[in-house]
Amino acid sequence: MIDGTSESPKVSVVVPAYNSGPHIEKLVDSLLRQSMPASRFEAVFVDDGSTDGTPARLDALAAAHPHLRVVHIENSGWPSRPRNIGVAHARGEYVMFVDDDDWLGDEALERMYGYGATHGADVVIGRMAGHGGRGVPRELFRRNRADATLANSPLIDSLTCHKMFRRGFLDEHELRFPEGWPRRLEDHRMVVRAYLLSKRTCVLSDYTCYHHNRRDDSGNVTAGRLDPQEYFTALRETLDVVDAHVEPGPLRDRLHRRWLRHQMLDRLRGRRLLEAPAEWAEQVAAQVRDIIRERFAAGVAAGLPPMYRILAHLAERDRLADLRRLAEWERTLRAAARIEGHALAGSTLTLTVAAWLESGDGPVAVGRDGDRDLLVLPVADVPAELRDVTTALGAGRVDVVARHQEGGDEVFLPVTSTVERVVGPDGTAHAVHRGTVTVDYRTVNAGRTAGTWRLKARVTSLARTQDVRLPLLVRCAADGATPRVVDETAFLFRLRQVVRRRVPAGLLVRPSPRGRRG
Structure with missing residues (x-):
């Protein structure tokens, strides 16, 4: 019985929990805010033998909210067994796996279930946002994909289990997380098998469904302790x-x-x-x-x-x-970028960015050998065919990404990218990538634009992708409102002028040129 009806839930959210402490509250709050009615979904928390206040907190939640349930088990030491037990207790048509320190977008369950049910999907993947330095797939979420496969899309970039799976599909193929030894890469072993068996996998990219967090105190196994x-x-x-x-x-x-x-x-x-x-x-x-x-x-x-x-x-x-x-x-490689021009006409933002890859004190250099560009390396005896970057040099690009400062949403802005091969006085060359954006900002993120957006350049050069922050903020007072652009470079320049007028010259300290980056 759920919320007074006998109807089975459409979605079961399965959450393994261990000594979650206050970090679970963002997830709980996001579950209670879901646009999907409480009668249509449930959350099954599986407490993996927690020794802090987590069991009592989960029991209190279950007592207050009938669609939140708790299963207590002895500690297994790894998420696989709690997830499998959660699936065994799930009653939904679809099962969604969520970690206890992550959280969901307010409309995540409704949108993912609706997209999956409409297309008869076995697997549904919602757009992700990373927090605390947590990496998430990017190329996969450039657009919605109603029938994604390992052959026609970068599905292989997304191997964590934080997706929605049709319960019948899991049972038909006995898809569960591996228990026992080895415990590593349990997500990979389950998810890649699911991709290979799925008759239809959908990718929902026009709404941020899953917020993936990296906790400072999470105790993640470091490189030195990984066996x-x-x-x-x-x-x-x-x-x-x-x-x-x-x-x-x-x-x-x-x-x-x-x-x-x-x-x-x-x-x-x-x-x-x-x-x-x-x-x-x-x-x-x-x-x-x-x-x-x-x-x-x-x-x-x-x-x-x-x-x-x-x-x-x-x-x-x-x-x-x-x-x-x-x-x-x-270790010295980094992306560099400069804004060559920007303008805002009404709600239409136009922006031109130049970007390149740097190493040490200058751009990454390539030498010319006949009709080939060869990467210049600090290592000898590397065959020329391995250092050949002729194709990679021309295939590079720059994207412009807007990241919502408050919510963490990331969206690609439409960009036209070109590449210029620049030859230096020593005969070596480097690539400069230019991107031009022209977009009605009211349409960005499907019109959900309220708040502050930081712009960054995503530079793909020599097949390496890195981000670099641009000194522009876009602020929208409300969804779909005419934006306002803040040029931080101009702001800092004006701030320095004010400081110079108000602070005696002898008290000003000039930064060392060695500490500045272009």
Whole structure:
């Protein structure tokens, strides 16, 4: 019985909870604000043997709100078992997995269920926003996708379980989270199997449904404490899922490439490698080497972007010292951008941005070898074909993204992007990417524009993507209202002028040129 009716809920939200403390309150508040009526959804909290006040808090919620339920279990130490138990207790047509320190957009359940039911989806993915430095997929949410597959969209970028699954689909294929050892990558093993079995997967991109948070006190396992043997055993099992459903060929290579990039090579680059304990890095490098040699076809590494091709080459050949040298260089890489012009005519914003990739004191350089552009690296004995960035240099672009300061929503603004190859006096070259935005700001985010929006450039150059903040804010007094643009560069200039007039010259301290960035 739910809210006085015998109707089964349309959605069951399953939440594993362990020592959640006050961090669960944002989720609770978002559940109580849902636009979907309480009679049409339920939340099943599975308390994984918490030792703080979480059990009492959940029991009080369940007593006050009939559509919020609690199951208490002995501590399992990992989210898989609580999620599986939550599914066993769920009564909804769809099951939505949510973590206890994340939260939902107010219309998330109604919109995701409506989109999924309309299209007969087995899996529904709602647009995500990251908080506290939490990364979320971006390219996947450029537009709504009523029939997304691993072949026609970047679904593989989204492997966390924070999605809506049709309950009958989960039961038909016995889709559950793996319990026992290894416990790592349990999301990946379940979700990639779901993608491969799903008859229809929908991506809802015009509303931020899921807010993914990174807590400062979450106790996430760091690189130094991650057990390489357990982790890469789980990764091999994930590859087994792919291999069981996808024949050898371009699609399998593309899927394998996802784990090679993000779960393997990203651990051997930049700060992540340099700040890791030496013994741990050696163990990870050995695991990466073995998987490349044993599991991946030649087409996997060959299809990587240039920097990853080089990393894979060094890793496969046990060149850990050279990986460290490359990491030192990569640590200095950053995106840079400047606004070349902006104007607001009524509600139409026009903006031109130039952006590039920098390393050290200047743009990332490439040298010319015949008709090829070759990346200039601090590592010797890297074949020219791996350093060839001719295609990548021309394929780069700059996007302009608006991020809502209050809510965390991110939307791509429509942009026309071009690239210019600039040759320096020493004969080396670099790419400058220009993007021009022209948009009626009242239409941004489907008209939900109230608040302050910070603009940033998303630079993709040499197949590397990085964000850089632009000194522009767009403020809207209400949804669909005519915007106001704040140029922070002009504001700071005026502020300095005021300070100079009011503060005696001898008290002003000029910043060191070495501490400034363009």
